[in-house]
């Protein structure tokens with residue numbers, strides 16, 4: 001049997017990440033690795049090596065969807081992978097990210113107080129206060145953690161929903177990181 005390479009076990013990473021954030025929200029900052037690494041690889045290498053070989057989330061969706069039978073394995077509607085939807089979703093996602101950074105700024109400036117909740121699907125507030133002891137770090141550091149974890153968990157849940165409805169890696173067809181890295185690779189290839 002072919003020996004597995006270390007990066008084939010990266011599906012464990014999202015499980016560790018969300019578990020850590022369940023006990024201590026400050027671990028949410030580790031999600032910046034998933035945010036920055038694909039961009040750095042695309043900018044420096046001009047390729048999608050992150051998606052192809054190092055994305056734990058992609059691996060996890062593939063694993064749950066194909067091994068557990070949780071996916072209907074149906075072809076997703078074409079509009080999900082259309083240009084307007086992918087770029088529209090990316091614009092929406094980046095707007096929500098910018099809003100989260102702005103909320104962090106308001107807390108840093110003292111205009112807002114720290115909210116120890118996570119927001120699912122940008123609307124549903126879920127109390128998450130047990131994961132943070134007031135005063136451990138600056139309020140803005142904690143606020144960013146709550147906001148970023150919300151974003152990460154929401155996108156995972158969206159990924160799981162489309163995994164169940166369609167094929168295991170349907171999320172990848174409109175994943176904001178995938179869209180951004182693809183765009184960067186295209187620009188780099190055109191400028192060669």
Ligand code: SF4
Pocket residue numbers: 038050051052055056057058059171172173175176177178179
């Ligand atoms: S498209 Fe997104 S979820 Fe899929 S492999 Fe790439 S970064 Fe990971």
